Amino acid sequence: MDTTALHGWAAGEAGRPASPDWTIPQHWERYTPEEHATWATLYRRQMALLPGRACAAFVDGMQRLPIEPDRIPNFEALSDVLMRHTGWQVVAVPGLVPDDVFFEHLANRRFPAGQFIRRADQLDYLQEPDVFHDVFGHVPMLLNPVMADFIQAYGVGGLRAQRLGALEMLARVYWYTVEFGLVREDGGLRIFGAGIVSSAAESVFCLDSPSPNRIAFALERVMRTRYRIDDFQQTYFVLDRLEDLLRLAEIDFTPLYERVARLEPLPPDAVLPEDDVITRGDGRYHRAKMTPMA
């Protein structure tokens, strides 16, 4: 693997900045015209796709924040607006950061965003979250008071889950909501997960493909469910409304961890008799990619 292309924690010691909280200056003035052009390409592609697909909170955040078509956003300008409304800031980090650093930032309403942008010849290839994923995908939702509180609670919960050895179960909740969540809205399904909303192909796949399952969100069910990091999800979990996240933020997860830890984890494509299935996927996409056994 070409490790010189990795950023932050993924790059090992070479990626560790001097600051103990892993923040670095954004150095907005140092982005090149090519880097701004990569942003512009990604921005336009997503904005053409998202009407009728992204949830209202995302659209609202996008309209009210200084996120423009032609240039990588300035984190200070984003933080000025976020701070006034939901008390959040965006801070620059070199790339991935260790879990405890990530949780500590979230618990203090600081969203760590990758400072770099993907290469122009790798628009759809994202090994690590970059400024497009982090800012276009996550930041609009931080202007929503429900999501603002939920992500902070996730940071606090993450620090606790680390001490309890329960991080895997909590991370599944984050994955299937903040990153890959769908929500019912206006009689249909809408995207609120940053991993989807920042991906052209998955923005279409998650709503239109007959392949994945779409199942009503149930907390313990999600805590048991493994997920894919290398491809589209095989199952999307659907909230009735974003406000349901507030209830999650108030729950004491400790007894849940004990209960779920005694159960077998579920594969990403599982469908259980007790699931409230919205769409039963036919699995064709992932089946077609499986290599035949020798």
Ligand SMILES: [Fe+2]
């Ligand atoms: Fe993300």
